[in-house]
Amino acid sequence: MEKERIxxxxxxxxxxxxxxxxxxxxxxxxxxxxxxxxxxLNDEDTAxxxxxxxxVKVFQEIKNLKHPEALVSWMKTITARKAVEKAKKxxxxxxxxxxxxxxxxxxxxxxxxxLLDQAIRSLPPGSRAVFMLVEVEGYPHQEVGKMLGISExxxxxxxxxxxxxxxxxxxxxxxx
Amino acid sequence: xxxxxxxxxxxxxxxxxLKKGTFxxxxxxxxxxxPQFAPQDAAWEKITTExxxxxxxPLWIRWxxxxxVIAILLFSLFSINRTEEKIQDAELLTENPVExxxxxxxxxxxxxxTSKETFTSSAENAPGKFSPKKKTKRSIEIIExxxxxxxxxxxxxxxxxxLIIPETKVPEAKIQETLHQxxxxxxxxxxxxxxxxxxGRMESGLGQKPQASSNENSQITLEINN
Numbered sequence: 001m002e003k004e005r006i007x008x009x010x011x012x013x014x015x016x017x018x019x020x021x022x023x024x025x026x027x028x029x030x031x032x033x034x035x036x037x038x039x040x041l042n043d044e045d046t047a048x049x050x051x052x053x054x055x056v057k058v059f060q061e062i063k064n065l066k067h068p069e070a071l072v073s074w075m076k077t078i079t080a081r082k083a084v085e086k087a088k089k090x091x092x093x094x095x096x097x098x099x100x101x102x103x104x105x106x107x108x109x110x111x112x113x114x115l116l117d118q119a120i121r122s123l124p125p126g127s128r129a130v131f132m133l134v135e136v137e138g139y140p141h142q143e144v145g146k147m148l149g150i151s152e153x154x155x156x157x158x159x160x161x162x163x164x165x166x167x168x169x170x171x172x173x174x175x176x
Numbered sequence: 177x178x179x180x181x182x183x184x185x186x187x188x189x190x191x192x193x194l195k196k197g198t199f200x201x202x203x204x205x206x207x208x209x210x211p212q213f214a215p216q217d218a219a220w221e222k223i224t225t226e227x228x229x230x231x232x233x234p235l236w237i238r239w240x241x242x243x244x245v246i247a248i249l250l251f252s253l254f255s256i257n258r259t260e261e262k263i264q265d266a267e268l269l270t271e272n273p274v275e276x277x278x279x280x281x282x283x284x285x286x287x288x289x290t291s292k293e294t295f296t297s298s299a300e301n302a303p304g305k306f307s308p309k310k311k312t313k314r315s316i317e318i319i320e321x322x323x324x325x326x327x328x329x330x331x332x333x334x335x336x337x338x339l340i341i342p343e344t345k346v347p348e349a350k351i352q353e354t355l356h357q358x359x360x361x362x363x364x365x366x367x368x369x370x371x372x373x374x375x376g377r378m379e380s381g382l383g384q385k386p387q388a389s390s391n392e393n394s395q396i397t398l399e400i401n402n
Contacts, residue, residue, distance in 0.1 A: 031212040107199035113206040
């Protein structure tokens with residue numbers, strides 16, 4: 001993984017504004033950053049904007065990073081926040097009925113990562129953002145609520161709604 | 177073909193398999209291995225361009241921004257001071273109409289002795305009941321003012337009680353005669369300054385009349401000479 005190849009010397013060089021080191025860090029982490037942005041936004045151009053903003057911020061503020069070992073998670077946080085900022089206009093949270101936000105345990109199908117990725121990208125923007133932030137990036141519901149401007153309970157119900165939708169989409173994709 | 181011995185799995189194998197087949201466990205397995213997407217090749221160039229642009233600009237923008245902020249602060253402080261001065265001037269100059277409810281103010285007339293013998297001249301100036309001439313438009317809160325009473329003037333039975341001040345009416349148009357004559361000349365023969373006095377000649381003309389005297393002989397007589 002990228003973590004193993006990002007050593008302390010590289011971070012030191014990036015802090016010293018060494019352009020080669022900056023490029024090396026970009027090459028090591030660009031897929032991670034772009035993929036996260038792209039999954040939240042589901043739009044290539046906006047995801048590229050987020051990628052650019054994220055790396056500019058990383059290179060400018062890396063000198064303030066107290067724990068270099070947390071560089072990757074720090075970069076993910078920046079990416080997620082930037083993506084949410086960009087997506088806020090298109091993110092609309094629909095009112096869910098009580099049946100929709102209940103997560104069903106019953107699921108009899110086997111799927112792989114490719115299929116899951118397709119299903120995630122087909123989710124509505126609001127529930128997709130919640131799913132990515134909670135399930136993939138591991139943010140607590142409270143923080144996700146703050147980031148998206150929703151309550152903690154809305155975040156939870158949106159996550160359950162996203163999971164139910166994923167099951168349906170995966171079944172549909174498997175049948176296709 | 178040799179037949180190798182078969183081993184049977186654990187009894188819980190099927191249950192374990194079912195557990196792994198749940199949606200949540202499949203999610204947990206596949207989410208870390210989701211396919212990754214690569215950005216465009218031009219992404220790095222855009223980032224370096226943005227970094228270089230942000231490097232150059234701050235050198236002069238920061239100074240100009242700081243200067244602008246200071247200028248704005250100074251101007252705002254100056255304008256605030258000016259407006260405060262204007263407000264103070266306006267407060268001093270303008271009269272805000274405030275209605276006064278006269279019923280709230282009650283002044284009890286002081287008890288003035290009515291003896292004409294003693295204070296005939298001051299009787300006119302005695303304070304009466306307060307009656308404002310104009311009802312202004314000021315409106316203030318009604319405050320219950322305490323009843324104000326002037327202390328009673330008690331004249332002791334002293335000799336001053338019988339003091340009489342006769343009324344002397346001096347015509348305003350009458351010019352007082354003087355007993356002094358002053359002649360001034362600037363010639364060489366006559367003295368420059370001559371003063372003639374006629375004291376003792378017109379004693380009656382002096383108008384030395386007692387202006388205040390007691391009506392009894394035994395009492396003190398006050399004489400005031402001009």
